[in-house]
Amino acid sequence: MWSETTERELTTATLPAAVAKLLPIPSELHALQTKANAMTGFLKIEKLGKAYQSDKPVFSDVSFTIDKGEFVCIIGHSGCGKTTILNVLAGLDTATAGHAFMDGREIAGPSLERGVVFQSHALMPWLTVRQNIAFAVHSRWPDWKKPQVNEHVEKHVGMVGLLHAIDKKPSQLSGGMKQRVGIARAFAIQPKMLLLDEPFGALDALTRGTIQDELMGIVRQTQQTVFMITHDVDEAILLSDRILLMSNGNESGGHYVPGGLAEVVVNPLPRERTRAQLHHLPGYYDMRNHIVDFLVSRAKAH
Secondary structure, eight states, X not given: OOBSXXXXXXXXXXXXXXXHTXXXXXXXXXXXXXXXXXXXXXXXEEEEEEEEETTEXXXXXXXXXXXXXXXXXXXXXXXXXXXXXXXXXXXXXXXXXXXXXXXXXXXXXXXXXXXXXXXXXXXXXTSOHHHHHHHHHHHHOTTOOHHHHXXXXXXXXXXXXXXGGTTOOGGGSOHHHHHHHHHHHHHHTOOSEEEEESTTTTSOXXXXXXXXXXXXXXXXXXXXXXXXXXXXXXXXXXXXXXXXXXXXXXXXXXXXXXXXXXXXXXXXXXXXXXHHHHTTSTTHHHHHHHHHHIIIIIOBOO
């Protein structure tokens, strides 16, 4: 009842509107579809495709929108093209087919309007926490004076709870602290969109949970638009408003079928949810089981 594109809806989406209207749609689904259709499409992906071999695209015809202030996660097995899509959005890679637009303009190359947090912290080891973030802030606002930059840096370091370590170098920080610095740096340039490439994948479970909570708090405070790659189903359910499920390319019936966007799951849980209460919320296990079932048995293109 929480999926935008269950198998039936995937069918109705391809039918003419007059025919689709004849098919019964549960009231809960109708409400979710109405909400999805009302999105402004701050980010628009249109028929995106990527091929390293012309006859075997990694994925094709990927289309979706992200509304301003929305948190969207993408899940799929390795090789389905998640990171390629994120890199296209970051301007670090180009698609073989299709287009990506943000705020009405086509994405062409990197931009400070899109902040990226990678799997590794990507900090400059010879600079302190303060200097790493200040470098990014200077790039964003080159006319700012040092006191203004310093105030801005301290504000964002405080948001991730690292003021006590602001003048330390990365070698003096734990893995979780380094990722916090990367998150603070991304938020400090006040991007229109934040792109997260499995930023917590290398962290232990306790540290990951703590930073997830911090990220949720900052996103709610700033109303940041976020696109995030994750392999963690619980993480996606905790953080996201919608979850994109990607299928892998597959040889089927003697011919190759490229991967793509198989389904979009709308998260019906209260947005103010926390990790501690997540597994007590009605609908949590149904949604989790649906996503796990997809990954286990339906993640290959047919």
